[in-house]
Amino acid sequence: MTRSQPSRASKRPASRLRPARSTLTQPPHPPIDDSALRPLIDRIGDAHVKARLEIETHRDHQLFGQGRLFFNLENWLTAPPIVRTALQLAGLYGRARREANRVLVRENIVASPRLPAAFDGFTILHISDLHVDLSEAALRHLISFVGDLDYDICVLTGDYRGKTYGPYQRATEGVGELRARLRDPVYGVLGNHDSIRMTPALEAMGIRMMFNECDVITRGDDSIYIAGVDDPHFYLADDIPKVASQIPMDAFSILLSHTPETYAEAAEHNFDLMLSGHTHGGQLCLPGGYAIKLEAVLPRHMGNGAWRHEGMSGYTSVGVGTSLLPVRLNCPPEVTLHRLKRTG
Ligand SMILES: [Fe+2]
Numbered sequence: 001m002t003r004s005q006p007s008r009a010s011k012r013p014a015s016r017l018r019p020a021r022s023t024l025t026q027p028p029h030p031p032i033d034d035s036a037l038r039p040l041i042d043r044i045g046d047a048h049v050k051a052r053l054e055i056e057t058h059r060d061h062q063l064f065g066q067g068r069l070f071f072n073l074e075n076w077l078t079a080p081p082i083v084r085t086a087l088q089l090a091g092l093y094g095r096a097r098r099e100a101n102r103v104l105v106r107e108n109i110v111a112s113p114r115l116p117a118a119f120d121g122f123t124i125l126h127i128s129d130l131h132v133d134l135s136e137a138a139l140r141h142l143i144s145f146v147g148d149l150d151y152d153i154c155v156l157t158g159d160y161r162g163k164t165y166g167p168y169q170r171a172t173e174g175v176g177e178l179r180a181r182l183r184d185p186v187y188g189v190l191g192n193h194d195s196i197r198m199t200p201a202l203e204a205m206g207i208r209m210m211f212n213e214c215d216v217i218t219r220g221d222d223s224i225y226i227a228g229v230d231d232p233h234f235y236l237a238d239d240i241p242k243v244a245s246q247i248p249m250d251a252f253s254i255l256l257s258h259t260p261e262t263y264a265e266a267a268e269h270n271f272d273l274m275l276s277g278h279t280h281g282g283q284l285c286l287p288g289g290y291a292i293k294l295e296a297v298l299p300r301h302m303g304n305g306a307w308r309h310e311g312m313s314g315y316t317s318v319g320v321g322t323s324l325l326p327v328r329l330n331c332p333p334e335v336t337l338h339r340l341k342r343t344g
Contacts, residue, residue, distance in 0.1 A: 036197075049196060056196065068236070093327070095329070103334060108306050111341045112272055112343060113342070115340055115342040116223070119340055121339065122339075123340070124153055126155050126336040128320065130174065130178070133163075134323065138320050153185055155186070155188070157258055158188070159277065160174075162193070168197065171194075187208045188202060188228070190211075192259075212239040223251070224252040225252070227255050227271070253272055260276035263302060267309045267310040275317075275338070277318075278316075279296050280295075280322060280331070281303060281331040287330055288330065304318055305318075318331055
């Protein structure tokens, strides 16, 4: 028995990706290499890839009316100079630049009576929001120590590129440098800053990119499921019922989703653990870590660190990199070691 009820699934289209309607000036993009995307098209379907490319081509600069937010601050070209000037006037710019460069390792215990015995102590390295080309110093720091961390699998929850549009080659190169220091297996999903055109390069370096798909992880006679959805924030490309329908009801399951904004739907479909990023924890916070703005539609306590919703555990990483500018205040960058613990 799987966890999606047919009646619920049948009411939902196969994907919430919608065709483009904007007449915005088309931004420059690298040429589409259809042959490189062919294996992905064969795997997840022509409709998904085409619909995402439509949005990437015509709407990735869009300020209003695309995705979960009415106004997409990350697409506002004037935002970086405003933020920089405000920090300089406050005398905080130098401190904010330094804080953004030092990546912390945070630990999180995930306790569940549903975890199979063989997975007690199973550890997940969670890396999110690298924003490589905007956050080179943070990536360099992460690369300097990530090889010393002890874990069983690594997950990447999206946002490899600095901006939400434009060239992505430096982003994939930087992920490649990091990937060379990670142990297998590595799973990943795309975020709202990423192009689906990055997928062939990411998969070529041995990252299992998930587009509303799942895999089984086995230890002895026990197994758990790991699932990943395409970006639910800007592209609305997630399909939780579809991926949940592939997972047995009694299996312990982990969902990778760039944003935690779909937490209610994930809990409704009986996921045990949801791992996300996207919020950057607010990136610029008041003393005590209080976020000024989260760029997400969700309760504030879900914007940074561990949380629970109904029977599901969740964790929102503040991420490694930054958006708009390489600055952070009272919200240092992180990678996370999630240790699974069997209870009961
Ligand atoms: Fe991000």
